[in-house]
Amino acid sequence: MKDSKLTVTAFDWVPAFAQGHVRDLRVRWALEEAGFPYQVEVMTQGAQKHPSHLRRQPFGQIPTLEIDGRTLFESGAILWRIAETSDTLLPQDPAACDRVLAWVFAALNTLEPPVGMLAMLDLFIKDKEAAARIRPEIASAARDMLDKLAAVLGPEPHIAGGFSVADIVLTTVLRDVPDDLIAGYPTLRAYVDRHTARPAFRAALEGQMKPFLENAARYEAAG
Structure with a gap:
């Protein structure tokens, strides 16, 4: 997986109580710990209901992980796949x-x-x-x-x-x-x-929070 093209889906904004707690944080953290480079597909609120996203996540949730064009959903499954291919997240015994x-x-x-x-x-x-x-x-x-x-x-x-x-x-x-x-x-x-x-958690959290901060004014004005 280290040499694969990895893309995590994430929201561009969520309400304050959810910031820092959306489950793409788990995936980002695992990828940071494993040292796997990844990209983030930032989705606007409502885009999770579109057919294109429902084809990769049938419940319209975040996150998904695209691995060289194939998609995995459910954060637990994603984390286990990352762990299996890393040198740091699973013991050898x-x-x-x-x-x-x-x-x-x-x-x-x-x-x-x-x-x-x-x-x-x-x-x-x-x-x-x-x-x-x-x-x-x-x-x-x-x-x-x-x-x-x-x-x-x-x-x-x-x-x-x-x-x-x-x-x-x-x-x-x-x-x-x-x-x-x-x-x-x-x-x-x-x-x-x-x-x-x-450090890997802090990097993952910073990555999740960045678009929330950038888009807060737009969503708050619309609300």
């Missing part, structure tokens, strides 16, 4: 690689759903009274998962041995945990801080 794979799926399938539900309640549900009634139950489910994660992680710097693609996925999930929950987990906050201080 098969048992260690299996552990990384398990934690990638745990982050996406076990931790991210309750975290995403909290984001939905806090940011998107218009009936705030209904959201307030439901939120404690969802927050309890999220805390249960965070309790277990904190117990497994302990004082370790990474989730599966050395730094790997699992840390990229898990860090991006934990960054979306609401402040009132993550405040109770100092080791998880330290884990996030440690990984978001990496």
Whole structure:
């Protein structure tokens, strides 16, 4: 993949609450860590619904990764493909690689759903009274998962041995945990801080934020 033509799709602007959290960040971060050069196709809001994009991402979402003309979608699948072809994101030992794979799926399938539900309640549900009634139950489910994660992680710097693609996925999930929950987990906050201080993460974040800043005035005027 290092010698392939790689193109990531990304939005030209999103509302402030989503800036720095759109999932192309995961893909950019993995590519930065792997040292793979890539281009970014910046899409205007609404373009994700066009037939041309739906042919490469049937749900009209961001990101996709084009690899020499063929397209891959779903951030977890994209990250795993990058990791498989990199020298830095997967261990060579098969048992260690299996552990990384398990934690990638745990982050996406076990931790991210309750975290995403909290984001939905806090940011998107218009009936705030209904959201307030439901939120404690969802927050309890999220805390249960965070309790277990904190117990497994302990004082370790990474989730599966050395730094790997699992840390990229898990860090991006934990960054979306609401402040009132993550405040109770100092080791998880330290884990996030440690990984978001990496130069590759900072480069990925800067790349995502650049078009948001450039296009903010246009979108805000239209709104």
